[in-house]
Amino acid sequence: MEMKLPGTWQGRLAAVLFPVLVVALVIFSLPQPADAARGGRLGGGSFAPRSLPRSGSSGFGGSNAVRGGGYGLGGGGFGFPFIVPFFGFGGGGLLGMLMLFAVVGLLINGFRGAMTGAGTMGSQNDAMAERDGPVTIAQVQIGLLASARQLQQDLRQLAATADTATATGLQRLLQDVTLALLRNPEYWVYGNGEVGQVGFPVAEATFNRLSMTERSKLDAETTINVAGQRSSGDAGQHSAASEYIAVTLLVASRSAVRLPKLTTASDLGTALRLLGSVPSGDLLSLEVIWQPDGNEDVLTSTELVTLYPQLQAL
Template sequence: MVERIKNATTTYSARVAEHLKLKSLLKSLFVFGLAALLIFSQADGALAARGGGRIGGGSFRAPSRTYTSPSSRAPSGYGGGYGGGYYPGGGGFGFPFILPFVGFGGGSGLFGILIAIAIANFLIRTFRTSGVGEDGMGAYGDSSNPMVSVARLQIGLLAQARGLQTDLNRIANTADTGTSAGLTKVLQETTLSLLRNPEYWAYADVESDQTRLVSAEQAFNQLAIAERSKFTGETLSNVNAQISQAKPKAALNSSGELATDSGIPDAPGEYIVATILVAGQSKLSLPSINTANDLRDALKKIGAISSDQLMAVEVLWTPQVSGETLTADELIAEYPNLQLV
């Protein structure tokens, strides 16, 4: 009898312990789920307010170049074209050119004509390839489809660089993005603004490639779309002389509270990201960015692109609204390519 009571007591205690363990586990899961819900709901609210700014424009039309052969390299009989063909007489490479070698006598006239045609073909091929520059890009050798450099330079700045947001907003509201000169000014002012704030540089990344004109626009647009898709909306835009500005949504700071333009602490671990996209006919050799000096060199090279070489430019930055910043988690999630400088 005592043994039965003892066994029953042991069984009951085990069941109670198991019940308490299950209850504790369920309670822990509930608390974890509630915490996750609060965290992600705040993060969604903060991300929903991350608008971006955009400035840019350009054209990928082929340059209108007319090739004129120098008189010392192409005799006038070719009329300045690539495929002038062979014309006997009239100042071209006719029989007088052959006379010192074969002459007309002895039935060698046909043979002289064949030699002249061979020489003409050789010269035509030479003229067609003579425009290839020393850099190997061939911009003049194939004027209808030249080589184009497409590059992306991205910088993560500390939140204290609020002056950059102000500068970019000013540029967006005043820039003439409908002309080549205006776009060049946008590029120069943007790079200057970044160069003047080296103490706020935290992260950076660069990507550069050379491609033919026929595929340059697609490559440029792919980079632009990839960056623009990281915004929930473009709250300020000036592209191809079309300015638009949306009313920004109320922003949440990193603690989930409503942010205002004044009295916002510059919390550590908060950032602003600026991106420059360029396409130009010049060969753009940008360094790999590992240090602040590398970033400075890249900014100077991009800012030095001349108006006659610049084909397209886009400047993108987020957040656009003063008072908003990206948290460290948002920076890592949206811009994993950035490297510490």
């Protein structure tokens, strides 16, 4: 049911100003990376609708673009209900952001309907959302002791060799990253897992906002392999003063992913195995972000809990 407002000049003004206020809210709600360390980033993907052909038989192309229409704050298709929470929400970052954009979507639809009576556009977007189904977005964050040096080397090696431009390559990368983490259980100290569902038309925008939130926690990205584009800086050996390594996995999948609440190391191992088992045909996008990655960079316990407040002791 769409909210109908009178077509007054006040309603039109609100419809114009409201998206600007939303964007400002999102920007100023991002964490401040003043004390962050340099980090690395792996991933890629495409949110092309299931029924539309992709540009290649197995490739993603160079960007996470929705073919056949733009979906975001500026145009088209915020539906409601916007999210369907799964068991495993910790009540923190991902849940809060999904709920924020659920409310934003509802209000923007109402303002747009007040100005244009966009019943046709709404029905088209509803049809597309039903055709493509919901998208599950899962986020797992891990705080490890900084002595897990081999993990950092493994991630840098994957950045140099992984194929992030195809669906099969991206799924292989997801498996390799989860396996690298599973091989280091003695270093796991903190963890958090959250998962929810969004409608397909807004899945890319939601995923990108979550990615930007995590990337903003880095002072710089020195090791990158995203959608086939690689870059490697001078990471060197990390200072002995480094106390922790933080790793974030962000996955968008057509299939449902149900994570346990992460209270023990065993729960974290289960969550990693569940993420690693997402098939390539369902994996829409992947982000792996870690810090520190730079020469003599430090991530202290204070910085860890400030940048990753949802982490819980395992």
